Amino acid sequence: MTDPTDPRTDKTLAFPPALRVHGSRHAAFVPLVAAAEVPAGTMRRVTIGELDLLVARTPEGIVVVDDRCPHMSAPLSLGSLDGCVVACPLHEGRFDLCSGGTVQMPTTGGLDADGTYHPTWSPVGREPKVDPPGLKAEARRLTRVRRFRYYPVRVVDGTIEAALPTD
Ligand code: FES
Numbered sequence: 001m002t003d004p005t006d007p008r009t010d011k012t013l014a015f016p017p018a019l020r021v022h023g024s025r026h027a028a029f030v031p032l033v034a035a036a037e038v039p040a041g042t043m044r045r046v047t048i049g050e051l052d053l054l055v056a057r058t059p060e061g062i063v064v065v066d067d068r069c070p071h072m073s074a075p076l077s078l079g080s081l082d083g084c085v086v087a088c089p090l091h092e093g094r095f096d097l098c099s100g101g102t103v104q105m106p107t108t109g110g111l112d113a114d115g116t117y118h119p120t121w122s123p124v125g126r127e128p129k130v131d132p133p134g135l136k137a138e139a140r141r142l143t144r145v146r147r148f149r150y151y152p153v154r155v156v157d158g159t160i161e162a163a164l165p166t167d
Pocket residue numbers: 069070071072073074088089090091092093094106107
């Protein structure tokens with residue numbers, strides 16, 4: 001349970017500067033949600049206009065990214081959070097919210113952030129998956145799993161705020 005008197009409680013994640021959301025450097029901070037509504041080890045979706053955001057409280061701090069899987073955009077808020085790692089509900093991809101990187105490639109395979117190809121795979125105990133040839137397989141093969149992009153975050157008077165680009 002979050003202790004609101006603990007000054008470390010509301011620390012924000014120091015994400016890699018190169019992974020900042022484009023256009024957010026001089027953007028205005030917008031209130032998202034009360035910090036108390038995102039206890040340690042949890043995450044939730046917050047929608048602002050057309051933006052669906054994932055607000056998570058990891059052991060390294062509070063983080064805000066798009067609520068879209070870096071693979072095929074499924075809402076990560078429907079997945080699960082284990083430490084810094086969020087698991088996508090769609091293709092078993094697992095992604096590190098603290099580093100921005102991929103921990104486990106999706107079952108569909110595809111390209112990692114560096115452009116290296118990874119084949120399809122099946123979870124332990126299931127039949128090996130055979131990807132039939134064709135346009136869909138080609139699309140899966142060429143889908144690149146990107147790194148997270150981060151919104152700058154701060155906590156003001158118990159409210160989590162993020163810098164959201166306005167144009
Ligand atoms: S959409 Fe998340 S792993 Fe595919």
